[in-house]
Amino acid sequence: MSSAPAAAPLPLDGVRVLDVSQIMAGPFCSMLLGDMGADVIKIEPPPEGDQTRRAMALKMKGKDSLGFFNLNRNKRSFVLDLKTQAARQVFYRLVQTADILVENYRPGVTQRLGIDYPTLNAINPRLIYASISGFGQTGPWSGRPGFDLIAQAMSGVMSATGQPNGPPTKSVVPVSDIGCALFTVYGILSAFIQRGKTGRGQYIDAALFEAAIAFSIWEISDFWGTGQVPGPLGTANRFSAPYQAVRAKDGWFVLGANSNRLWQSLCQLLERPDLAADARFATIPGRLQHRLALIEEIEKSFAARNAGEWVELLLRAGIPAGPILNYAEALNSEQALAREAVMEIDHPVEGRVKSIGFPVRLSETVQRVRRPPPLLGEHNEEILDELGITSELRTQLRNRGTP
Numbered sequence: 001m002s003s004a005p006a007a008a009p010l011p012l013d014g015v016r017v018l019d020v021s022q023i024m025a026g027p028f029c030s031m032l033l034g035d036m037g038a039d040v041i042k043i044e045p046p047p048e049g050d051q052t053r054r055a056m057a058l059k060m061k062g063k064d065s066l067g068f069f070n071l072n073r074n075k076r077s078f079v080l081d082l083k084t085q086a087a088r089q090v091f092y093r094l095v096q097t098a099d100i101l102v103e104n105y106r107p108g109v110t111q112r113l114g115i116d117y118p119t120l121n122a123i124n125p126r127l128i129y130a131s132i133s134g135f136g137q138t139g140p141w142s143g144r145p146g147f148d149l150i151a152q153a154m155s156g157v158m159s160a161t162g163q164p165n166g167p168p169t170k171s172v173v174p175v176s177d178i179g180c181a182l183f184t185v186y187g188i189l190s191a192f193i194q195r196g197k198t199g200r201g202q203y204i205d206a207a208l209f210e211a212a213i214a215f216s217i218w219e220i221s222d223f224w225g226t227g228q229v230p231g232p233l234g235t236a237n238r239f240s241a242p243y244q245a246v247r248a249k250d251g252w253f254v255l256g257a258n259s260n261r262l263w264q265s266l267c268q269l270l271e272r273p274d275l276a277a278d279a280r281f282a283t284i285p286g287r288l289q290h291r292l293a294l295i296e297e298i299e300k301s302f303a304a305r306n307a308g309e310w311v312e313l314l315l316r317a318g319i320p321a322g323p324i325l326n327y328a329e330a331l332n333s334e335q336a337l338a339r340e341a342v343m344e345i346d347h348p349v350e351g352r353v354k355s356i357g358f359p360v361r362l363s364e365t366v367q368r369v370r371r372p373p374p375l376l377g378e379h380n381e382e383i384l385d386e387l388g389i390t391s392e393l394r395t396q397l398r399n400r401g402t403p
Contacts, residue, residue: 010037011365015192018043018094018101019075020082020115022050024148024174025132025208026104027071028181033100033188034074035358035367041094041383042075042374049079049376062349062375069373070356073345077374078383082113086396091115093387095123099201100188104132107142117203128191128201130184136207146208151176155212160219162232169232179211241287242266245324247299248307255314255321262319263287269317270301347372 015038019030027042027050034040044050052068060066078094080087095101101120103110110116110131117129131137134146144150152158152170162169187204195201213220218238219230236244240258257266260283267276275281275297280290287294302310307323314321325333331342341357358367384394 008364008366010367012036012038015039015100016041016098018098021102021104021132023052023104024071024177025181025184026102027052028178029130029132029184029188030102031071031073031075032181032185034371036365038074038100040075041098041379042072042077043082043091044077044079044376046079046081049077053376060350064349064373064375066353069347069353072373073355073369074371075374076371076379076383077377078380079377080397082115084397086393088114090384090387090389090393090397092120092123093389094383095120095127097387098124098127100128100130100192102130102132102184102188106145107131107133107137121201121203124201126195126199126201128188128195128204130188130204130206132180132184132206132208134207135209137205141209148174148177148208151208151212155209156216156219157212160216160230160232163234164232166232175215176208176212179215180206180208183211183214236291239288240284241291241294242298244295246295246302248302248305248310250306252324253307253311253321254324255310255319257319258284260284265317265319266298266314269313269319270298272297272301343369345369345372348375 012033015033017030017033017038017040019027019040019042021027021030030038030040030042042050048054050068050072052071053064056065056067080091082088082091103115105113117131120127120129133142134151135141135144141154149170152161152175153168155176157175158168158170161171184204184206187206191202191204222228222230222238230238234244235254237258240256242263243256243258245252245254255266257263263281264276267273275294279286281287281294305313311321311323323329330336336342339357343355343357344352345355347353355369361367
C-alpha cells in the first residue's frame with residue numbers, strides 16, 4: 001500500500017482532454033487519462049449522448065447503463081451539436097484550452113464537421129490529436145466502419161479463436177477495442193513527453209485492426225516460422241504443452257507445465273514414470289507435436305480427483321494451476337477483494353454503485369474517483385462559464401438542442 005496522501009497531485013493534473021468519442025475504445029482511453037488526473041471533457045451529441053448510456057440499462061434507477069459507468073468516470077459531460085455553427089464556435093474556444101483530443105469518427109467525418117486535425121492544429125499548435133478508427137486513416141479499408149467484431153475477424157484473431165473444427169468464435173473480451181485504447185494512451189503520453197521538448201503537438205492515428213495484429217504475437221510468429229496458417233487450439237498454447245484446460249473427476253481446471261523441469265515435476269506428482277520416460281514427450285517440441293496424446297494420458301490420471309484437489313496439489317508442487325472461475329466467483333474472490341478489483345462509487349441518481357477498480361497501481365500516485373460518471377450535459381453551464389461564453393451564444397446553443 002502507498003503512503004502517499006490521497007490528495008497528492010496526480011501526474012496529469014492540469015492537463016485538459018477533449019473526449020469526442022463514443023462506445024468503448026475512445027472513452028476507455030480518455031478515462032485512463034482522467035484516472036491519472038486529467039480534466040476530461042466528454043463532448044456528447046444531443047439528444048441522448050454517448051450510445052452506451054442506453055446500453056444494458058437493466059435494474060438502474062436512471063437512464064444510464066453500467067457499461068457507460070465503467071467507461072466514463074472522472075469526466076465532465078458537455079453536450080454540443082457539432083453540426084451547428086454555434087456549437088463549433090464554442091468547441092473552437094474549448095480547443096484553445098485543451099492539451100489532448102480523442103475522437104473515433106469514421107475517417108472523413110471530422111473534416112465534414114470542421115474539427116479535423118489541420119483545422120484544430122491551426123487553432124492550437126500544442127494540441128495532441130488522437131484518432132481511433134477501425135482500420136486507420138489510410139489504406140483501401142480506411143473508409144470501412146470498424147467495430148471490435150470486425151477487427152477481430154479481419155485481423156486473423158477470430159480464425160485462431162475457439163475449438164478446432166468449431167464455428168467462428170470471437171474473444172468475448174473486446175481485445176481490439178481495449179488494445180487500441182491502450183496503444184492510444186501510449187501514443188498520447190509519448191506525444192505529450194515530446195511536446196515538452198518541442199512545444200508542438202502532433203497527430204496520432206490508431207486502428208483497431210492493427211491493435212489486434214499487435215496482440216497476435218504467438219500466432220504470427222508461428223505462421224512466419226512454419227509457413228502454416230494457424231488455426232484454433234481451444235485453450236491450448238502454440239509453444240507450450242501441457243498449457244491448457246484439462247478435465248478432472250468433477251470438471252475442468254487449467255495448468256501450465258510449460259518447461260522440462262515442470263513437466264518432470266508433473267510426471268512425478270501424477271506418479272507416471274512412464275510419461276517421463278516416453279520419448280514422444282521428452283522435449284518441448286515433442287510434447288507440442290504429440291499434444292493430443294499427452295493430454296489424453298494426463299487426463300487419465302486427473303480423473304482420479306476433483307479439480308479443486310488437483311489445483312492445490314499442483315500449486316504445492318510448484319506447478320502453475322488454477323480453477324476456471326465465472327465472473328461472480330472471480331469478482332468475489334479473496335484476491336479481487338484484496339486488490340480492490342471492485343470498488344463502489346457515489347452517483348447522484350444511482351446512489352452507491354459498483355465499478356471496476358483501477359487496473360494498475362503506482363506507489364506515489366493514488367488514483368481515485370474524483371468525479372462519478374457524468375449525467376448527460378451535467379457540466380454544460382460550468383464549462384460555458386469557464387470559457388466566458390456570452391448569453392447570446394448560449395441562447396443559440398439552446399435553440400439547437402444543447403441543455
